[in-house]
Amino acid sequence: MKSMTLRFPLALVLLESTLYLSQDMYLPALPAVQRDFGVSAALAQATFTVWLLGATVLQPLIGPLSDRHGRRRIVLVSAALFVAASAGCAAAPGFAGFVLLRALQGGALCGVLAAGYACVHESLGSHDAVRTQAWMSAVTVLAPALGPLLGALLLLRWEWPALFVVLAALGALAAAMLQRWMPETVDAASAARLSWRRSTAAYVALLTQRGTPELLGAACLLLAVLLVWNVTAPFVFADDTGGFVAAQAWLYTMFIVGTRVVARQAGHRGADALVRAGLHLGLLGAALGALAALLRLPTWCTLGAFGLYPLADGMLFAPLLRIMLERASAAGHPMGTVMALWITALNLVGVGCTLGVAWAGWTQLHELLPLAALLAAGAWALGRRGLRNT
Template identity: 35%
Template sequence: MQKISALTRATLWFPLALVLFEFSVYIGNDMIQPGMLAVVSEFGVDSGWVPSSLTAYLVGGAMLQWLLGPLSDRVGRRPVMLAGAAFFVVSCVATFFSQSIESFMVLRVLQGMGLCFITAVGYASVQEAFEENAAVKVTALMANVALIAPLVGPLAGAALIAHWPWRMVFGLIAACAFVSWLGLIRKMPETVEKPAGKLSVGSVAGDYRALLTNRRFIAATLVLPLMSLPLLGWIALSPVLLMEGAGMSPVDYGLAQIPVFGALIFGNLTLVRLADKVPLGRSVVYGQFFLLLGVAVMVATSLLPPLAAGLGLMAGVSLMAFGEGLSFAVLYRFALTASDVSKGTVAAMIGMLSMGVYAVGIEVFKHGYFSVGPFGYAVLSLACTFAFWRLSRRVVAGAMRDRRDGKLADQPA
């Protein structure tokens, strides 16, 4: 297929349908959280099951990436994506018939699998359907959906639970996902030009082996979680840091998140404006500056009294979030094109490696904070950012050199 070079009303229908599915999946976690107390009350279990809903959802999100990427390489992106969207709708509707906490948690795992279709199939389709600059723009715009969901989801869920039974949350999510499914049926192109049609364990293992032994791909992939870990650490630790440590109220805590997520969204939008004006990769150089500046502010303020330290960390993380917005979509593109292995498999490996680093990294950040306090969190952020800076310089230089020389591992699947 001929790649799309310009973003117009006609060419945006496919990514818009995909964005609506992405939003449905992400909000599928955030909307039900305010209603979990009602869920456990109805099923007659204790509140210890409340956080298990999130755990079950994330377990589902980690289960299928290894399979979906190679599968979509061989049978095509479109049938796999359509099947995934339909499966998500059915798993949400099935919640209306759940009669126990155990069946509810099984459905949460199944719903969480929707995350796999986004990362291993949807994002690969965008990268293949659009030319490079256009793909970076679309990826940056889609990334904002993941940021809006945790802001809108809990509020919308709380408002709905106040007037309707908790199962209606899943009815609304299913309706949104169904609309996205209809849009994908009408507008999603098939981006795999010659589907092989057969999934071989040996060939899949060979592809993953090739990626794991490709040092350039590993470096291009690792820069993504290294860059994002300080922000994820903030998401995980800021309730304790701001409410328990700095004495903020829940409302003040919520307001303190606006500069952080607002900076990330602004960074993504700035990248969209820069994509056609500067060489691809230049925005990462700009982003590196804001990441280094932000972590310097964090370290400098982390030993102040609790409230001042909390505000200083918030300011530093906001600067880092802006830098991440300038960089993430471009670095994801560089990782995806660092190998000539089929893009579905590459996208799946990027997702699995990133998830592994995130899981370990967040635990390390928790230990650092509870052992040393805000200074421990700031120092770990500094370590991640320094490692990112060293590694990303090499990744960006190599990727930009390839583009100048016409060497690009971005062949059709």
């Protein structure tokens, strides 16, 4: 158990982080990609969107597939797909092929998250699973924080295809580690025959299960606040690159601190208690940030107050997911399907937030943080209701 607790999640988090880096590390290469393929800026930016679509569209299919054919097989196939797609991106002769390969890169994330995290939760007890996912979140959150910097450093020496060579190498390393250390938690020989009608019915049953829609909605709103910030922050600090980097470092550090709090408290407090504490803290942080923004206090005073919110987010996601998984398992729903529903919902929120902020044109803290407070209030209400409906 101790070996699995360290080795398998370490390999999985390496692969997951590499997948996220295929978005974040690629960001500084956009102008060069636009130039080399001779396309417009809008088409170059669309290579981000197709990655998200690949990571979202396939997700509902992967969950049931992993319930039927096993977690290990799905994760290893996804890792191989990512390595092949990354190598293909480095050598793509045309833009159409490059776009297709970007979609396949995103699609690989589906198997890694749905099957990989289901395997983690099936292999561990409640406290160990929450603790393990907490430290995994602390690692993966570094990808959006450090990815653009790593990409820019690599581009100082090599052309943009080298980024995808590095990604393919990291993916291959993670795949080799998973091949050696990942357990199988599903007996494919005795698993029920795959039926898409039954899988669809399972998703409907989950969405109507007492308390599950509220908890899932709370998780979506909690994530929405961070995503709205990520999309808006570059404009808030449009003329202050150093300020942008410092703000991101502050907020992501608070998120990591939140994951460490959960990791330490998981053995002493139940998941329900951790979620309640996180919901209260998140609402307080969002409200203080909104008040400071509306009063036009200095930016760093405002972000200092708002820092309680990512701290709360870091505390919330692991226990929230564990509660959902335990409830669904008690009702007879396989974990792969539950994970697929969780990830699909969060991905759709990501797409919606990106499009919504672009449409609204928000660029100021006094526009962003009051919305964040409203979203946090919604998450607080839904989360508490979901816990009561246990």
